[in-house]
Amino acid sequence: MSQIAIEKVSITTSGSAGAAVGTSDSIPIMGFLLDVFLDYHASAPDTTDVTIGDVNFGTFVVQSDNEHDVWLAPRKATCDVAAAATGLYDLIPLNGPVTITIGHSDALTDCVVVTLRWLTP
Numbered sequence: 001m002s003q004i005a006i007e008k009v010s011i012t013t014s015g016s017a018g019a020a021v022g023t024s025d026s027i028p029i030m031g032f033l034l035d036v037f038l039d040y041h042a043s044a045p046d047t048t049d050v051t052i053g054d055v056n057f058g059t060f061v062v063q064s065d066n067e068h069d070v071w072l073a074p075r076k077a078t079c080d081v082a083a084a085a086t087g088l089y090d091l092i093p094l095n096g097p098v099t100i101t102i103g104h105s106d107a108l109t110d111c112v113v114v115t116l117r118w119l120t121p
Helices: none
Strands: 004-011 020-025 029-040 049-054 058-063 070-072 076-079 085-090 092-096 099-105 112-119
Touching: 004 020, 004 029, 004 099, 029 058, 049 112, 058 070, 099 112
Parallel strands: none
Antiparallel strands: 004 112, 020 099, 029 070, 029 092, 029 112, 049 058, 049 099, 076 085
């Protein structure tokens, strides 16, 4: 039976103000990505960039120059058998860890806490 699974990944950044960076990986995920919630530290600057992706699909979330909590539901475009775009979108299949990278922030413990939700097969 399918179920919705959840993991929170905390990313701590290091470096100078406005240029601090950090990265972290989730546990290996097997399923379909439903959504991500980005919970920013109260002191995160508005220059903070968050990038989320994996080795199979590459980058599927880029939230640039933000400091406000946000809930995102990334999707991938679909095509027909002739590879023509259908204008429809589908869940992103995952089969491994998701990498979350923070850039252009300040040095903060738990600069961004990312909640990943996925549907298990």
